[in-house]
Amino acid sequence: MTDSASSHAFHRDHGTLFVEGVSAADLAAQFGTPLYVYSRAALSAAWHAYADACAGRRAKVHVAVKANSNLAVLNVFAREGAGFDIVSAGELARVLAAGGKAADVVFSGVGKTAREMREALEAGVKCFNVESIPELDRLNDVAGQLGMRAPVSLRVNPDVDPKTHPYISTGLKANKFGVAFDEARATYRAAAAMPHLEVVGIDCHIGSQITEISPYLDAIDKVLELVDQIEADGTSIRHIDVGGGLGIRYDDETPPDIGEFVRTVLDRIDAHSAKTGKAREVYFEPGRSLVGNAGLLLTTVEFLKPGAEKNFAIVDAAMNDLARPAMYDAYHAIEPVAERAAPAQTYDVVGPVCESGDWLGRARTLAIEAGDVLAIRSAGAYGFVMSSNYNTRARAAEILVDGTRVHVAREREDVAQLFAGERVLPD
Numbered sequence: 001m002t003d004s005a006s007s008h009a010f011h012r013d014h015g016t017l018f019v020e021g022v023s024a025a026d027l028a029a030q031f032g033t034p035l036y037v038y039s040r041a042a043l044s045a046a047w048h049a050y051a052d053a054c055a056g057r058r059a060k061v062h063v064a065v066k067a068n069s070n071l072a073v074l075n076v077f078a079r080e081g082a083g084f085d086i087v088s089a090g091e092l093a094r095v096l097a098a099g100g101k102a103a104d105v106v107f108s109g110v111g112k113t114a115r116e117m118r119e120a121l122e123a124g125v126k127c128f129n130v131e132s133i134p135e136l137d138r139l140n141d142v143a144g145q146l147g148m149r150a151p152v153s154l155r156v157n158p159d160v161d162p163k164t165h166p167y168i169s170t171g172l173k174a175n176k177f178g179v180a181f182d183e184a185r186a187t188y189r190a191a192a193a194m195p196h197l198e199v200v201g202i203d204c205h206i207g208s209q210i211t212e213i214s215p216y217l218d219a220i221d222k223v224l225e226l227v228d229q230i231e232a233d234g235t236s237i238r239h240i241d242v243g244g245g246l247g248i249r250y251d252d253e254t255p256p257d258i259g260e261f262v263r264t265v266l267d268r269i270d271a272h273s274a275k276t277g278k279a280r281e282v283y284f285e286p287g288r289s290l291v292g293n294a295g296l297l298l299t300t301v302e303f304l305k306p307g308a309e310k311n312f313a314i315v316d317a318a319m320n321d322l323a324r325p326a327m328y329d330a331y332h333a334i335e336p337v338a339e340r341a342a343p344a345q346t347y348d349v350v351g352p353v354c355e356s357g358d359w360l361g362r363a364r365t366l367a368i369e370a371g372d373v374l375a376i377r378s379a380g381a382y383g384f385v386m387s388s389n390y391n392t393r394a395r396a397a398e399i400l401v402d403g404t405r406v407h408v409a410r411e412r413e414d415v416a417q418l419f420a421g422e423r424v425l426p427d
């Protein structure tokens with residue numbers, strides 16, 4: 001996790017980990033663990049890497065809300081003038097509560113309900129990214145009932161291999177996402193013929209944690225091929241949405257620099273625009289690359305448990321707090337917030353949940369004792385948002401650090417809240 005923004009925001013001073021101007025150990029002492037901590041400076045730096053590369057070009061960045069939907073985090077981006085990419089009406093409500101504008105929202109997702117469509121139309125979202133003919137039919141019906149025309153883009157599946165984990169690759173023929181490339185032209189004709197829809201764009205999203213630019217360029221070339229066909233059929237495409245998915249450094253990955261990625265994509269699309277004499281706006285939908293390395297999860301070592309084959313460090317965070325290791329076999333760097341002189345040993349870092357899959361890191365060399373606080377790095381994306389109450393564990397608090405200021409972005413849940421909506425049987 002050594003991209004420059006995050007290494008600046010998270011740094012060590014005399015062996016002690018700091019989040020901007022605040023010691024991580026102090027945060028753990030004050031707010032308890034497990035605790036998610038985000039750096040405003042790291043969020044802003046990642047945002048500016050995108051926004052600065054887009055400056056002066058016809059391009060707009062939409063923050064993928066599902067990666068981190070805390071209102072304080074969304075508000076940091078809303079203040080910068082971000083657009084947002086949502087996948088549910090719930091996320092739309094969050095964007096609006098965080099100060100975002102519906103007119104800057106694109107609505108993605110493969111299974112939108114009629115009710116979600118109605119809410120999004122009434123709020124005035126900018127575009128629906130539609131994934132199938134039945135979804136076009138439903139949206140046409142709902143818009144008709146409201147006496148409106150819904151702005152639509154079709155998510156096409158370019159069938160390129162993003163070279164990432166199978167659970168997070170979405171642009172292959174075998175995936176549930178998008179309209180098949182070979183059917184896209186006909187699907188656009190169908191959309192253009194529906195009275196309550198207005199075709200405005202085209203989009204794709206080929207996967208997540210992508211660490212090379214070439215799969216994007218392959219996808220864009222195929223999308224541009226389609227744009228030519230769709231326009232030959234008389235439907236004009238005003239924007240091209242290249243989706244999200246840019247990877248980050250968790251361990252030793254070497255993802256492209258954000259600015260270089262943005263400029264390469266824009267140059268490719270501009271070259272096509274110049275050839276066809278039609279300028280189009282380009283949308284980006286980054287999630288992980290904006291928030292992933294702007295957050296960490298603090299956890300306390302409860303017990304060290306030596307074993308015949310393995311030593312375990314049993315910590316107070318678990319798979320319900322951070323699901324990525326259990327779910328994707330994902331690597332997160334783990335380090336003590338205060339260095340100690342004790343001899344290092346190799347541990348599996350595991351949580352208290354009753355599942356053998358409840359692990360956070362395997363075979364880590366750590367100099368630690370019970371009671372020490374550990375930082376699990378790169379936890380800002382798909383961290384808290386994927387957390388659950390499994391084992392009736394209250395979810396962690398979330399803190400946003402801004403310089404030396406500490407903002408409680410979400411209070412820790414308490415157990416009474418967890419079953420407040422439940423009822424025992426009547427007599």
Ligand SMILES: *Cc1c(COP(=O)(O)O)cnc(C)c1O
Nearest residue numbers: 064108208244245285286287288
């Ligand atoms: C998840 C998702 C994103 C964001 O992906 P990242 O890998 O977090 O950048 C963008 N667009 C769509 C449609 C998504 O489903």
